[in-house]
Amino acid sequence: MKKVQVPAGRPLGRIVCPHCGNDREFVEVARNVIVTTTYIQNDDGSFTPEHGDSDVHGNVGLFCGRCDADLTTFYNHLMEMIF
Numbered sequence: 405m406k407k408v409q410v411p412a413g414r415p416l417g418r419i420v421c422p423h424c425g426n427d428r429e430f431v432e433v434a435r436n437v438i439v440t441t442t443y444i445q446n447d448d449g450s451f452t453p454e455h456g457d458s459d460v461h462g463n464v465g466l467f468c469g470r471c472d473a474d475l476t477t478f479y480n481h482l483m484e485m486i487f
């Protein structure tokens with residue numbers, strides 16, 4: 405019996421969860437995120453946030469929004485399809 409393989413990160417067309425068939429909701433989980441915010445202290449002692457920055461240093465995973473199946477193999481596809 406021949407097994408059909410989906411190339412990693414390149415599903416044809418839309419991403420569909422192989423477990424529950426969900427094709428609408430997906431959850432991205434980023435680990436080890438460093439959030440940097442610059443504050444300017446004003447003359448009256450108050451602070452104004454200047455700009456924020458977030459750096460992802462860990463792995464980023466993609467999960468089904470319905471059944472939590474690990475769909476990280478499709479993550480690159482999601483990144484390419486964000487407009």
Ligand SMILES: [Zn+2]
Nearest residue numbers: 421424468471
């Ligand atoms: Zn699912």
